[in-house]
Amino acid sequence: MTSPQQTIIFPRYYNEGQGWIKNHPDSxxxxxxxxxxxxxxxxxxxxxxxxxxxxxxxxxRFKKEYKYLWGNN
Incomplete structure (x- = not known):
C-alpha cells in the first residue's frame, strides 16, 4: 500500500473494525x-x-477520502 492508501484505510479499520468489512465487502x-x-x-x-x-x-467524509486517494472530484 502507498502512504496515502495507508492514511485512509488503516483508520477506517481502526474506527469501524469488522463492521467496515461487513458494511463494505466489495471495497x-x-x-x-x-x-x-x-x-x-x-x-x-x-x-x-x-x-x-x-x-x-x-x-x-467518504468524498474527501476519495479525492485524497484518487485525486478526482
Whole structure:
C-alpha cells in the first residue's frame, strides 16, 4: 500500500473494525486484490449512497477520502 492508501484505510479499520468489512465487502475485496481502480469506483458510489440516505456528514467524509486517494472530484 502507498502512504496515502495507508492514511485512509488503516483508520477506517481502526474506527469501524469488522463492521467496515461487513458494511463494505466489495471495497474490502477490491483492496485485498490490490485493485485500487475498482475500489475507487466503489468508494465514490458509497459516498453517493450515504448522501442519498441522508448521512451527509459520512458522505462528505467518504468524498474527501476519495479525492485524497484518487485525486478526482
Amino acid at each position: 474490502h475485496q477490491s483492496i485485498l486484490r490490490n485493485d485500487w481502480g475498482t475500489a475507487g469506483k466503489q468508494w465514490y458510489e458509497q459516498s453517493q449512497r450515504y448522501k442519498d440516505s441522508g448521512q451527509g456528514w459520512k458522505a462528505g
